[in-house]
Amino acid sequence: MSWVHDEVAVHSPILIVTSAEPESGKTTTLGLMAFLMPRCLATVEISDAALYRSIKRWQPSFAIDEFDSVLSGDDRKGLRTVINSGHTRAQCVVRCEGDDKIPEPFETFAPKTLGMIGRDLPPATARNPRLIGIWTFGQSIQGGRHPKGEITNESRQETIWRDRGSPD
Numbered sequence: 001m002s003w004v005h006d007e008v009a010v011h012s013p014i015l016i017v018t019s020a021e022p023e024s025g026k027t028t029t030l031g032l033m034a035f036l037m038p039r040c041l042a043t044v045e046i047s048d049a050a051l052y053r054s055i056k057r058w059q060p061s062f063a064i065d066e067f068d069s070v071l072s073g074d075d076r077k078g079l080r081t082v083i084n085s086g087h088t089r090a091q092c093v094v095r096c097e098g099d100d101k102i103p104e105p106f107e108t109f110a111p112k113t114l115g116m117i118g119r120d121l122p123p124a125t126a127r128n129p130r131l132i133g134i135w136t137f138g139q140s141i142q143g144g145r146h147p148k149g150e151i152t153n154e155s156r157q158e159t160i161w162r163d164r165g166s167p168d
Contacts (some may be wrong), residue, residue, distance in 0.1 A: 005111050015113040019134040026115040030063045037061035048078035052106035061111040068116035082108050084124045
């Protein structure tokens with residue numbers, strides 16, 4: 001979707017790469033996705049001003065890792081607001097620029113992928129995301145553990161059938 005985003009997208013859902021545990025491959029997944037996204041800025045730290053100024057200057061895609069740390073502090077409320085406002089085309093933030101302090105709109109509409117531990121999202125962010133869950137070795141699709149501590153093809157298939165219904 002990010003390759004045709006500027007031409008046809010009206011809404012831009014946030015893609016969230018999440019896992020319950022650290023060291024499960026989120027950063028690797030985001031790195032791979034950054035290579036596939038057009039004009040991608042892959043970062044672990046960005047300010048709200050840098051985000052909307054980057055959108056104005058380069059119209060990039062974003063792959064932002066360690067986003068759970070952004071969600072934890074009230075000092076990052078401005079960044080969360082800019083990310084959430086970028087869901088719909090024509091949303092912007094207005095900032096005063098230059099010595100004359102003339103108000104200038106900055107668009108916030110851009111494809112965004114966020115990497116984080118857990119799914120504890122603020123309500124405004126949680127209303128429109130698309131989730132990619134990553135499970136580490138020893139976790140089932142439901143997030144629990146196989147009784148023997150490993151996933152076999154049979155236990156994985158049993159979990160899928162339990163969730164979707166048996167093919168019988």
